[in-house]
Amino acid sequence: MKFKKIVQGDIAFCDHTPNQIEPNWFNAEFWREKSAITGSSKGRYTTWFVDAGVIDTEQSQWVLRHYYRGGFIAKFSRDLYLFSSLHKTRAVAELSLLDQLYKQGFAVPKPIAANIERSGLFYRADLIIERVAGAEDLVARLSKMSMTESQWQALGETIAEFHNYGVYHADLNAKNILISNDKFHLIDFDRGEIRKVNPQWQQANMSRLLRSFKKELAILPSLNFSEANWQQLHQAYIAKLQN
Template identity: 65%
Template sequence: MRINMQIKQTPSGAIAYCDATLETISTQWFTYDYWLNLSAITGSSKGRYTTWFVKPDISATDESEWVLRHYYRGGLMEKLSKDSYLFTGLKNTRAVAELSLLELLYSEGFAVPKPIAANVERNGLYYRADIIIERVDGAQDLVAQLSKSPMSDTQWQQLGACIAKFHQRGVYHADLNAKNILITPDKFYLIDFDRGEIRNPNPKWQGANLERLLRSFRKELAKLPSLAFTESNWQSLMKGYSQA
């Protein structure tokens, strides 16, 4: 059953959220200072920019955490505007589009983070955006995993089968790389579906998706020669993919 996404208008734009119990949500929830004042910042992940981990209920006894991510441009467009995008409708914004895709996949049982909320703030013809998802408990990305220890052939095949399941559903991941795959003790997850979409399954884009992933493994291996990745590992992944 689909999660029922709710839309809440704000003075500067709108918030989309996937749980009716979050009706008190405000734009403050999408700021670092809000969580800092609650002493709820639990960590961060640093790439080109920082993604924050927060504990939504500091009085709760469980370990659930959220991931707060702001949308930034990359490539040549970054030189023109670091985080501003042309507004062509709420559903077309990167944040709401990603939240909607995650909502669909999560409801269908795919291994993706649970979607929480997205924030869109308009300024004339342009907007800035943020997203909150649930942090996958006990997970680390594949680069972190392979920098410490290798995966078994069975795990590589399981990863291939996981990717195949997404492809068979028509899920296009715009940035399928080793850091956007998480591993837990029992399964793999795909994360960061910015610019992702549902497409008609087609060997051309599916093959390009896999080639992008292979390039990312080779790139990480060039940076860290001790990374536990070999071409044989890739063949095991492809075996799992083709047999899924």
């Protein structure tokens, strides 16, 4: 992990990130002026997809995400977080975790850089990762077609691989799992961490995932998800899990 001082903050970036990285790369307007915005994903707020080839021909599609608060506290502070240290900021912590997992060969997006902008005792943050080519989230996929038994089993095995390494995902839900061909990637590791392997948090992760499937099924009754699918996933997960 490398760092670059900027006005009122820092940029953290990985070994493979272009060294000439600039603060304006974290601003959607910069990419819009270059006609390099290729799409977006709208959740609580907008995540931008950009063509990084306009600034470096060796780069491909990137994902630009600003950190926003959720829940009750968002009514008072939309995107400000209390600063204690650079490494404890949400963006640098997530970038560092992704960098570790990516180097270990886990199915996560390639991390690019994080931006920390100081404002007194507080900070705002942004993250850039590489977009997983040809991927869509599970809700989008299951709204259009079903998955095979072997695909559900592969998903269960993928999650078990993360858990065997001690990877805790703070928000494991169906929209934070991408599928590209038959390969699954986990995304959005905000507040994630490496923990001592423990069945309690592992089961909590899986319960959260099941609740998310049921929630999406309630929203879209035609979603291609059933109890049988969950059993296919869960049985493969248990078989792969190391106790």
